[in-house]
Amino acid sequence: MVIFTVIDDLLAKTSVKPNEIDILIVNCSCTTMIPSMTDMIIINRYKLRSGIRNTELSGMGCSAGLIAVGLARNLLQTMSYGAHALVVSTEILTGKYYAGRKRSMQLTNMLFRMGGAAVLLSTSRANARFELMHIVRKSTSAQDSAYHCVFHEEDEEGNLGLNLSKDLVATAGEALKSNITTTAPLVLPVSEQFSFLSSSHFCSPLSHRRCLRKLQVQSIVFLISVSQFNISAYMLVGKL
Template sequence: VDNLLTLLLIPLASVFGMELYVMLVTGELKRVWLSAAATNVQFNLVTLVASVTLLVTLGVAYIITRRKPVYLLDFVCYKAPDRLKSSHEWFNQHSAKVPTFSEQSLEFQSKIMDRSGIGNEAYLPDGVRQYPADKSMASARAEAEMVMFGAMDMLFAQTGIKPRDVDILIVNCSLFNPTPSLSAMLVNHYKMRSDCLTYNLAGMGCSAGVIAIQLAKELLQVYPRSRCVVLSTENITQNWYFGNDRSMLIPNCLFRIGGAAIYLTRRDRWRAKYELLHTVRTHKGANDQAFHCVYQMEDELGNVGIKLAKELMAVAGEALKANITQLGPLVLPVSEQILFFFNLVVRKVFRNKKLRPYIPDFGRAFEHFCIHTGGKGVIDEIERQLKLGPELTKPSKDTLQRFGNTSSSSIWYILANIETFRGVRRGDRVWQIAFGSGFKCNSAVWRALRTF
């Protein structure tokens, strides 16, 4: 539609401009002006010409400069083989075999598992499940290939597109970044075209899935006829921690295998599932505490792992507030924005410290919430801060229980859960919100284009 309007308006404006130029050169414009003056319609003629010129100019400018819609045609979530399911009992027994874990560490991990909200069917890779663990590059590559190839095979089968149809490929994986890159691994495996634009996002944490979607959105503005595939995943094999620092043991209890492949384009609206409305990114990395609250490092004995600082929840809360401050004006009803504004004025201008900050009702802006499965505590905290009902956070908790924390792909597992068990109606709005190292809080907002 946008291209059709552009094709119609630009020639119209060109013809109109050329006609005025010819009339000016031949003297016809002067004769029309004198005739208008003689018949007292000079002012009306000037008004008409100016109005038409302004309307055509504004129309062309709007069509050329407006952001073009991006559509999600389909997505898939990888499901690992049943042999990789890892129950709480298996986790405790397997951890007890590791000689480097102290009794206190084993007890601590067992308690974290019990409180994590993760069930007995989440998946761990072969390199971690075997004893002794295999943290080699080959083992990590095997995990990456299993997840990425599995997700891509599902996407190609479900959508009917072929690997050589892909024009843009974006892969995000925070902790495993070999050479050649993961995106190059896909190009080689599927024999993609040599002119396929590939990108590999690394080290950006659990919110990198939204970053990849925003990058896809920007690229599709430049390459409007392209087909884009985003693959979001994480790799566990080389990042399993075998020391006794409690803050670094927590990721062992939370992170599990997962990956999602998403097909985006600006074409084929008629068969798309969602339209991307907004992406909002918040980065608190300028603050030292925020920067270090999720940090890959070595402990005193040289064991590499991810440290989750005790300030993490407070930092996440501040990042969430900053993010919804940007997102609110884009999605909230006017009534909610007015209430928020007056509350802010009373608290800041009149310095009324007794008045609590007004939390907008985001339940009026969205029908579905996909909250990153960082852990039961993370979901509970967002539920509390945004005053969401249990029914709105249930898909996130159910996904955490079934698949664990699958990092950047978790928001897609939640959306799949919503589609399967709740259903999505045409016009429904979906809010995907994720947190990641740096520290970042990123949001993506979608609108359903059909009922399914």
């Protein structure tokens, strides 16, 4: 399985032994396995110790990786110095393959693929390359359009699959805007925040929109950098 490759790569690059892992969190967006992947696959293969805290998250969609990292951070805050948390993110689409003829449901067969990534977090500063400062997540599930934009359902012929609605792009845009609004004050320099506030206070409504656009563009650049970090997260060690 692909998760074995990313875990082996991570352990080799960080020189952390399997028996040094205190927390194991695995997330899979669509597939739920019984027994869980943590018990059936990872703990058994790597012979992790019996006292490990293990959790599996499923059905959380594209936000599963972020939720798993947040959970690992919270659990590490209760652990002693030097504790390690292994977070594994994967996707298994075999069970969600759509064999019908509805185009909006065929799209998922082409968009999504199997893959995996792993990241190691620790309460120790030793060998750490990054410090986890903030985790921002906004939920739009209360809106009906967001709730139904990606939905697992049957088509008219009874074939199960993931249906992507036309509201998906607009919903993703609103979610991105909400996250940018929250993230910007956390990551932008104080000088940029002061410049934006000063401009928005003294300029016309048109100029205000330009200032807001500038702030959003700067935030998007930062978020793209974060996304690139997340893609290669299995090669890195974070610290709290």
